[in-house]
Amino acid sequence: MLDYLLSFLILTGAVFTLIGSLGLARLRDFYTRLHGPTKATTLGVGSLLIASALYFSTRGAGLSLHEVLVTLFLFITAPVSAHLLAKAALHLRLKSLAKPPEEEGGEA
Amino acid sequence: MLSLVIPIAFALVGLALALTLWRLLVGPSPADRILALDTLYVNTIALLVLLGIHLESALYFEAALLIALMGFVGTVALCKYLLRGDIIE
Amino acid sequence: MLRRLLPHPLLTPALALIWLLLVNRFTLGHIVLGLFLSWLIPLFTLRFWPEAVRIQRPLTLMRFIAVVLYDIVVANLIVARRILGRPEALRPAFVSVPLDLKSDLAISLLANTICLTPGTLSARLAQDRTHLLVHGLHVPDPAQLVADIKQRYEAPLKEVFEC
Incomplete structure (x- = not known):
């Protein structure tokens, strides 16, 4: 039973990681590319880390929860770097499929 | 079951790394390359966690944590460079 | 003391x-x-830490976190399908969301939540902090997106951090 759950989590994680990178390679302008990796990857790595926590908790000596720390850290930092990248792209005025907003000096 | 799934997962994550590397080489804008680097480190964390499960060793966790920390700082620094043309002000 | x-x-x-x-x-x-x-x-x-964080309603915060986690999973599946589908069918758009929030912490939490839930991405905060520019991966109806963000994420955050 646990084996199946672990396998499911590992496969989901790997598939979502792949889909995130596929979005990065496949989509056609920078802003849409930004969507793929920042999301699919957090969920992918998240479920891989949960699988790892489960695996070591049931096999090793005692509870192993430090994977939660990486998950937490990724969930806090991923949106920040995505936001900064989007801001940098607006600053550089990269070409976009969507109509870009009118110029104004943004901060924060 | 696990011994069957883990090699498949390795292959999928490896393919993801290859796609990211392709985007890193092709670009075209600097922001695209930074995004590719960012994705590259997240994928590397996935690969390290998988390796940890495969080898039944908790040692790789520290490496994953360090990559998460350093990768984030690197991405922020590079974005700041794009925004301001300078990192340390 | x-x-x-x-x-x-x-x-x-x-x-x-x-x-x-x-x-x-x-x-x-x-x-x-x-x-x-x-x-x-x-x-x-x-x-x-210039300002002390005060949480008014812990239960609302818990429910908010649960809603966000659920949205992350569901919306990830949707984004995955969009990525695997035809890229030409996507209709990305920039949408400007008017903000009711005032405190820095609440605004940054809202921006982070928008970035975490797939399909949307907060791109820029206006200088006077009245609008947040959001980029959506597939936006057939911009007004609906704004209403969703305001009702699902902004309202609970306002309740928890500002009252």
Whole structure:
């Protein structure tokens, strides 16, 4: 039973990681590319880390929860770097499929 | 079951790394390359966690944590460079 | 007196928990050491934290976190399908969301939530903090997106942090 759950989590994680990178390679302008990796990857790595926590908790000596720390850290930092990248792209005025907003000096 | 799934997962994550590397080489804008680097480190964390499960060793966790920390700082620094043309002000 | 010793009552248990997770051992010695460290660190870094965080309704916050986690999973599946589908069918758009929130913490939490839930991405905060520019991966109806964000994420955050 646990084996199946672990396998499911590992496969989901790997598939979502792949889909995130596929979005990065496949989509056609920078802003849409930004969507793929920042999301699919957090969920992918998240479920891989949960699988790892489960695996070591049931096999090793005692509870192993430090994977939660990486998950937490990724969930806090991923949106920040995505936001900064989007801001940098607006600053550089990269070409976009969507109509870009009118110029104004943004901060924060 | 696990011994069957883990090699498949390795292959999928490896393919993801290859796609990211392709985007890193092709670009075209600097922001695209930074995004590719960012994705590259997240994928590397996935690969390290998988390796940890495969080898039944908790040692790789520290490496994953360090990559998460350093990768984030690197991405922020590079974005700041794009925004301001300078990192340390 | 208590305020001087414990300037940030929420930071201390959070730091202690992070310490325990980091050493990955849940023994009494580490709990004591973690509590000691998490009491000292806020004292030494007092100047980094200009405003104390006050949470008004913990239950609303819990429900908000649950809603966000659920949205992350569901919307991830949707984004995955969009990525695998034809890229020409996507209709990305920039949408400007008017903000009711005032405090810095609430605004940054809202921006982070928007970035975490797939399909949307916060791109820029207007200088006067009245609008947040959001980029959507597939937006057939911009008004609907704005209403969704305001009702699902902004309203609970306003309740929790501002009242």
